[in-house]
Amino acid sequence: MSDESEPGAWLRPEDIDCPHCRAPLLRLVRSPLLDEWLIYCDCCARRAEISYYDPIVESMSAENTPEQLFSAIEARLRVCSCGGRFSFSASRRCPACLQIVIHGPSEYDLWAGHGIPPDRDPTPEEVRAMEEFEAEFIRRSALWRPEG
Numbered sequence: 001m002s003d004e005s006e007p008g009a010w011l012r013p014e015d016i017d018c019p020h021c022r023a024p025l026l027r028l029v030r031s032p033l034l035d036e037w038l039i040y041c042d043c044c045a046r047r048a049e050i051s052y053y054d055p056i057v058e059s060m061s062a063e064n065t066p067e068q069l070f071s072a073i074e075a076r077l078r079v080c081s082c083g084g085r086f087s088f089s090a091s092r093r094c095p096a097c098l099q100i101v102i103h104g105p106s107e108y109d110l111w112a113g114h115g116i117p118p119d120r121d122p123t124p125e126e127v128r129a130m131e132e133f134e135a136e137f138i139r140r141s142a143l144w145r146p147e148g
C-alpha cells in the first residue's frame with residue numbers, strides 16, 4: 001500500500017483509528033504545494049484556512065520573521081466558535097471525541113474518515129461527508145478580528 005510510485009504517496013497518507021474513541025481518521029502530511037495554512041484550534045478539531053496571499057497576511061509579512069508573522073496571525077484571528085484559540089502549535093484532535101490524537105505542532109493534518117483508495121473516485125456519500133466535514137471544521141470566512 002505504501003508503494004512510493006502511488007500518486008500522493010509522498011504525503012504518507014495513513015488510515016488510523018482514534019486511540020480514544022476508535023473513530024476512523026486519515027492522517028496526511030500537509031502538502032508544501034498548497035498556498036494556505038490550516039491553523040488548528042487548541043481546544044477542538046476546527047481549523048482556520050489562511051491563504052498566504054490574504055491581504056491581512058500580506059500587510060504583516062513585510063517586516064516580520066516567520067516566527068513573528070505566525071504570532072501576529074494568531075493574535076489577529078478570531079476565537080474559534082468553541083471559545084478556543086487558533087494556534088500554529090495546536091495539537092490535532094479527533095473530530096468525534098475532541099481528544100488529542102497527534103500532539104502538536106505537527107506536519108500532519110487530520111481528517112475524519114479513512115482515505116479514499118487512489119484507484120477509484122469517491123462515492124456521492126463520501127463527497128457529501130467531506131463537504132459536511134469542511135463546513136463544520138474548516139473556517140474560511142470571518143477569520144480576522146477587527147483591528148484595534
Ligand SMILES: [Zn+2]
Binds near residue numbers: 021095
Ligand atoms: Zn476520538
Ligand SMILES: [Zn+2]
Binds near residue numbers: 045
Ligand atoms: Zn475550537
